[in-house]
Amino acid sequence: MDMKKCVLVSGGAGFIGSHVTVELIEAGYDVIVADNMSNCDMTCFEGVKKITGRDDIPFIKMDFCDPVATELLFTTHAIDAVIHFAGFKAVGESVAEPLKYYRNNLESFINVIESAKAHGCGNILFSSSATVYGEPEKLPVTEETPRQPATSPYGNTKQMCEDILRDSVKAYPEVRGIALRYFNPIGAHPSALIGELPRGVPNNLVPFITQTAVGKRECLSVFGDDYPTPDGTCQRDFIDIVDLAKAHVFAVRRMLDGKMKKEYEIFNVGTGKPLSVMELINGFEKANGLKLNYRIAPRRAGDVTAIWADPTLANEDLGWKAERDIEDTLAAAWAWEKHLAGKD
Ligand code: UD1
Numbered sequence: 116m117d118m119k120k121c122v123l124v125s126g127g128a129g130f131i132g133s134h135v136t137v138e139l140i141e142a143g144y145d146v147i148v149a150d151n152m153s154n155c156d157m158t159c160f161e162g163v164k165k166i167t168g169r170d171d172i173p174f175i176k177m178d179f180c181d182p183v184a185t186e187l188l189f190t191t192h193a194i195d196a197v198i199h200f201a202g203f204k205a206v207g208e209s210v211a212e213p214l215k216y217y218r219n220n221l222e223s224f225i226n227v228i229e230s231a232k233a234h235g236c237g238n239i240l241f242s243s244s245a246t247v248y249g250e251p252e253k254l255p256v257t258e259e260t261p262r263q264p265a266t267s268p269y270g271n272t273k274q275m276c277e278d279i280l281r282d283s284v285k286a287y288p289e290v291r292g293i294a295l296r297y298f299n300p301i302g303a304h305p306s307a308l309i310g311e312l313p314r315g316v317p318n319n320l321v322p323f324i325t326q327t328a329v330g331k332r333e334c335l336s337v338f339g340d341d342y343p344t345p346d347g348t349c350q351r352d353f354i355d356i357v358d359l360a361k362a363h364v365f366a367v368r369r370m371l372d373g374k375m376k377k378e379y380e381i382f383n384v385g386t387g388k389p390l391s392v393m394e395l396i397n398g399f400e401k402a403n404g405l406k407l408n409y410r411i412a413p414r415r416a417g418d419v420t421a422i423w424a425d426p427t428l429a430n431e432d433l434g435w436k437a438e439r440d441i442e443d444t445l446a447a448a449w450a451w452e453k454h455l456a457g458k459d
Contacts, residue, residue, distance in 0.1 A: 119143065119144065119145045120144055120145065120195040120196065120371055121144070121145040121146070121147065121192065121193055121194050121195050121196075122139050122144050122145070122146050122147070122194070122195065122196045122197070122198060122367055123146075123147045123149065123188070123192070123194045123196070123197045123198070124136050124139070124146055124147065124148050124149070124198050124200065125149050125150070125179055125197065125198070125199045125200055125201040125223070125227060126149075126150055126199070126200030126201035126202065127146070127147075127148030127149060127150055127160075127200065128148060128150035128152060128155050128157065128159055128160045128174075129150065129154065129155050129159065129200060130155075130159070130300075130309075130310070130311045130312065130356070131200055131242065131297075131300060131356065131359065131360070132148070132150070132159075132198075132200040133159035133160065133162065133163050133309045134304060134309060134356050134357060134359070134360035135198060135200075135360045135363045135364075136148055136163050136172070137163055137166050137167055137304065137309070137360065138357070138360040138361050138363065138364050139363070139364055139367070140163075140167045140169060140172070141167065142364045142368075144364075144367070146172060146173075147172075147173045147175065147188075147192055147194065148160060148163075148172060148173065148174045148175070149174075149175040149176075149177050149179070149188065149201075150174075150175075150176065150177075150201065151176065151177060151178040151179075151201070152176060153178075153203075154203070154204075154314065155312055156312070158309075158312060159309045159310075159312065160172075160174060162304070162306075162308035162309035163308075163309060165306075165308050166304060166306050166308050166309065173192075175188060178223070179199075179201050179222075179223035179224075179226050179227055180218070180219060180222045180223050180226065181226075182226045182229070182230075185226040185227060185229075185230045186226075186230050186233075188230070189230040189231065189233070189234040189236070190234070194231070194234070194236045195236055195238060195371060196236065196238035196239075196240065196367050196370055196371060197227055197231050197236070197238065197239050197240065198240045198242070198363055198367065199223075199224055199227050199239065199240065199241050199242060200242050201223050201227075202219065202220040202223065202224075202242075202272065202276075203215065203216050203219050203220060203269070204269060205269065205318060206267045206269045206270070206318065206417065207318065208269075209267050209268040209269035209270075209272075210267055210268060213268035216268045216269055216272055217268060217271075217272060220269075220272035220275075220276065221272060221275060221276065221279070224241070224276045224279060224280075225279065227239070228279070228280070228283050228290065231290070232283070232287055232289055232290050235289060237287070237289040237290035237291055238291055238367070238370040238371060239280060239283075239290065239291070239292045239293075240292070240293045240294075240295065240363065240366055240367060240370070241276055241277065241280050241292065241293070241294045241295070242295060242297065243273050243276070243277055243294040243295060243296045243297070243381075244270070244273045244296060244297055245296050245297060245298045245299075245352070245383070245385070245422055245424065246265070246267075246269075246270040246273055247262045247263075247265070247270065247273055247274050247277065247296060248260055248262060248263060248296075248422060249262070249263025249264065249265070249266060249270075249419065250263065250419040250420065250422075251263070251419075251422060254389075254421060254422065254423060255352075255387060255389075255423045255424055255425040256383065256422065256423070256424060256425060257383070257425045257427070257428070258296070258381045258382065258383055258428055262274060266417055267417065277294050277381075280292040280294060280379065281379050284378045284379040285378075285379070290378075291370055291375060291378050291379070292378070292379045292380075293366045293369070293370060293375070293379075293380050293381070293382065294379075294380075294381045294382075295362060295363065295366060295381075295382055295384050296381065296382065296383050296384060296424075297354065297359060297384050297385075298351065298352035298353070298354050298383070298384065298385035298386070298422070298423065298424050299319075299320075299351045299352060299353045299354060300354055300355075300356050300359045301319075301320075301321040301353050301354070301355065301356065301444060301445075301448060302321070302355045302356045302357070302439075302444035302445070302447045302448045303356060303447045303448050303450065303451035304356070304357060304447065304451075305357070305443075305447055305450075307447070307450040307451050307453075307454040308454070309451075310356075310447075310448070310451030310452075310454075310455075311448075311451070312455075316332075320351075320392060320395065321353075321395075321399075321445075321448050323335055324395075324396065324399055324407060324448075325448050325449055325451070325452035326452065327407060327408060327409070328399075328403070328405060328407055328449065328452065329452050329453065329456050333408065334408045334409060334410055335396070335407060335408065335409040335410075336409070336410060336411075336412035337392055337393065337396070337409055337410065337411050337412060338392075338412055338413070338414055338415035338418060339411075339412075339413065339414035339415070339418070340393075340411045341414075342414075342420045342421075343420060344391055344420060344421055345391065346391050346393045346394070347393075348391045348392035348393045348394075349391065349392050349418055349419070349420060349421060350389040350390065350391050350392075350420070350421035350422070350423065351389065351390060351391075351392075351395075351421075351422065351423065352385035352386055352387070352388065352389060352390075352422065352423035352424050353386070353390050353395060353441065353444070354384060354385050354386055354437055355437065355438075355439040355441075355443075355444040355447075356444075357439060358386075358437045358438055358439050359384055361435060362382070362384045362429060362433065362435045365433045365434055365435040366382070366433060369433060376432065380432075382428055382429040382432070382433055383424040383425065383426050383428065383429060384424070384426070384429060384435075385423060385424025385426050385437070386423075386424070386426065386437040387423065387424055387425060387426045387427075387437075388423065389421060389423040390441065395441075395445075396409060398441050398442060398445055399445045399448075399449070401442065402441075402442035402443075402445040402446045402449070403445065403446060403449045
């Protein structure tokens with residue numbers, strides 16, 4: 116009989132980690148969720164248990180910046196692969212507190228690789244970001260598109276963690292790595308039991324939209340309508356969170372089945388279709404039959420004009436493709452916000 120493979124999801128109680136946990140379990144993997152709960156509560160982990168009907172998913176409250184705790188985790192569990200999400204992700208905060216970001220995001224990843232390697236479980240998947248491309252000269256971006264110098268310490272930690280993984284793979288034969296570069300993950304699980312839980316005022320567009328629609332925020336600011344794009348607002352590659360989560364299952368399977376073409380691989384995780392901020396707002400109104408209160412505001416510092424993925428490599432090599440319709444995604448985001456409002 117096949118032994119079930121076990122995947123450690125660091126930062127598994129957060130927005131992306133909880134959706135990935137669901138998809139891994141539904142694909143037949145055992146999952147260990149570990150999180151220091153510094154940026155979430157148990158809402159999503161409880162949601163994961165409900166969706167999967169599994170009450171026995173191991174949850175460990177721990178900080179991967181602690182090398183002893185990390186080592187203990189690998190000593191006490193048979194882990195076949197690691198997906199590393201545990202990290203801070205607020206761009207503005209990283210500018211104000213760079214050392215907090217460098218210490219947390221780099222130390223935790225180094226500890227994970229070191230212990231994984233020591234315990235012969237060298238399959239490491241890192242959650243990277245399209246932010247590594249900066250303002251690209253040519254669109255869409257492929258994995259070969261050169262990275263640009265990071266514009267924030269947060270973005271820099273994504274680049275540095277990619278490099279740490281690349282160099283570890285090169286030096287240690289027992290380590291393999293995949294970096295997934297996410298474009299703009301949005302939406303929520305169709306069950307409305309897990310989703311984004313921003314603390315304080317949301318930085319990202321879709322949580323701000325849903326909080327405005329539900330009445331928690333008065334008005335959405337559209338940051339700039341004078342960009343050199345068709346409608347003057349920025350263009351992004353908004354990728355459904357469940358689609359994005361499924362990409363991890365393909366990547367983990369590829370590593371565990373020994374199907375990687377190189378020991379270190381990078382994949383863009385996006386739809387390949389640009390959508391402007393205005394188009395997204397209109398799509399949200401249409402999908403949910405409501406009107407959103409918004410106004411045009413000045414540009415936000417640090418925003419790139421336009422970026423979207425060429426997802427060909429993920430489509431062909433990983434066998435993964437974004438499938439969900441944007442209106443379904445925006446309906447799911449709204450259902451999740453209403454679910455939260457019902458619990459207040
Ligand atoms: C940002 C980060 C990226 C990170 C991602 C996580 C940068 C440069 N990029 O992407 O590294 O991985 O979040 O999801 O910081 N907008 C508004 N009004 C709002 C909020 C946003 O108009 O209230 C606009 C922004 O100007 C931007 C677009 O919506 O044009 C998307 O913004 P956001 O959701 O914050 O994502 P990114 O900045 O693309």
